[in-house]
Amino acid sequence: MAKYEERRFFMRQSLLVLSAANKVPLLSIIKKSVPTVKLIAGDVSANVLSSYFVDDFWEMPLLKDIEIDYFITYCKKQSVRYVIPTREGELLHFAKWKDVLEKEEIYVMISNRSAIELTSDKLIFYQTLKEYGYPVIKTSLNIADIESSSFVIKEREGAGSKNLHINIQKDEAMKVWPRLDNPICQPYIAGKEYSVDIYMMKNGKAKGAIVRERVLIINGESQITQTVHKPELAKLAMDVAESLNLYGHVMFQIIEDTNGRLHIIECNARFGGASTLSIEAGLDSFKWFIQEANNQSINDIEFKPPTKPLKQIRYSKDLII
Structure with a gap:
């Protein structure tokens, strides 16, 4: 056009x-x-x-x-x-x-109802990806099911830092467990945490993905983020997104442990707090969404990820009017 x-x-x-x-x-x-x-x-x-x-x-x-x-x-x-x-x-x-x-x-x-229900429920998300054979982090309603020296306790549904307890010992996990509305347990895995932003097209295929390393996290949000070249990680996230029939802008959180193994943590089927970096990096989700809404094919639009890393620093700024 x-x-x-x-x-x-x-x-x-x-x-x-x-x-x-x-x-x-x-x-x-x-x-x-x-x-x-x-x-x-x-x-x-x-x-x-x-x-x-x-x-x-x-x-x-x-x-x-x-x-x-x-x-x-x-x-x-x-x-x-x-x-x-x-x-x-x-x-x-x-x-x-x-x-x-x-x-x-x-x-x-937004994705369809069944996809939203699946990604919003961390236990069903784990069970589904396990059936598909993807490397998803083990998730259980029972702490005793998790073999680990330390744990992550969080709400079964919802996102963000509310009621999130990371890298805690079993005795502490048992104490915080009753305080949550609907808790699930995961093993704590040391390693690098990545976010993968993806735009999923109406035809069910991934248009592209940007992998971001979460350098500094405060209250569950990335304050310093940088793009990284991780093609195997991007492909994994896109494969999962296609398997789950997601649509629009979606974001996966994945940990790469110290042995280089990948562990899918969760999927937020929406735009994330630091996903603006991915738009700057060429994942033009909002424009593509509008074009597809108006029956314009974006299949032939070339997705060009950055050749050099981009870093995003989120900070407060004054506006004088």
Whole structure:
């Protein structure tokens, strides 16, 4: 598509980012990727940073209080054609609505319901990947099932650092276990932790992947991240994503232990906190999503990963207005 036609195609259409909160880097990268789309941030609180970095802001009701007809009415009124969920708790909700919204020409960057249910449940995720023969980290509802000198205890569902306990001994694991709502146990494996961002196309194939080393992690989020050349790791993540029939931007967390063996930890079927680095590195997920939503094939678009490593440092910055 010619440059002029591309600009004209994107004009007067809106993209809604849900749970925008303080996700300014995400909003900035969307503006850079699809600059002529009207960008709307949605959040249940009006007192969030995102409201200062978008074209419009929606102080939306709690998700549990939104009926689908109300959501469609809002989208039609604001010319919202594209929706980006950014929070784990939104995924299943919008996966259920996906087909209905598409009939209204409102497209959500999200996998189907069965894929979301599978990736959201860490125990089912483990059981499924084990059946496929992938090197997934052992996961159990019983600490006694895990043979390890130290453990990782986390919630069975959800993402982030809430109720996450890493590299703890068995006696401590037994103490924290009752404090979690629905705990699972994994062995603690020493090694390097990587995130793999992937864009999955409508045809079920991976468009490309960027592997990031998580150099500095604070409260479960990467504060310093750099791209690395790990083709075997990228292929593993893409193979798994295709096996699970995922769609849109998805992210895997994988550990390479001290013997070079790979262990798949989990999959977040959404855009991650530090995934903006992968967009800069050539994984143009938002533009590809919009093109596919409008029945434009992206099969022949060349994916060009960086030839040199890119490093991302996440830090606070002042805005004076």
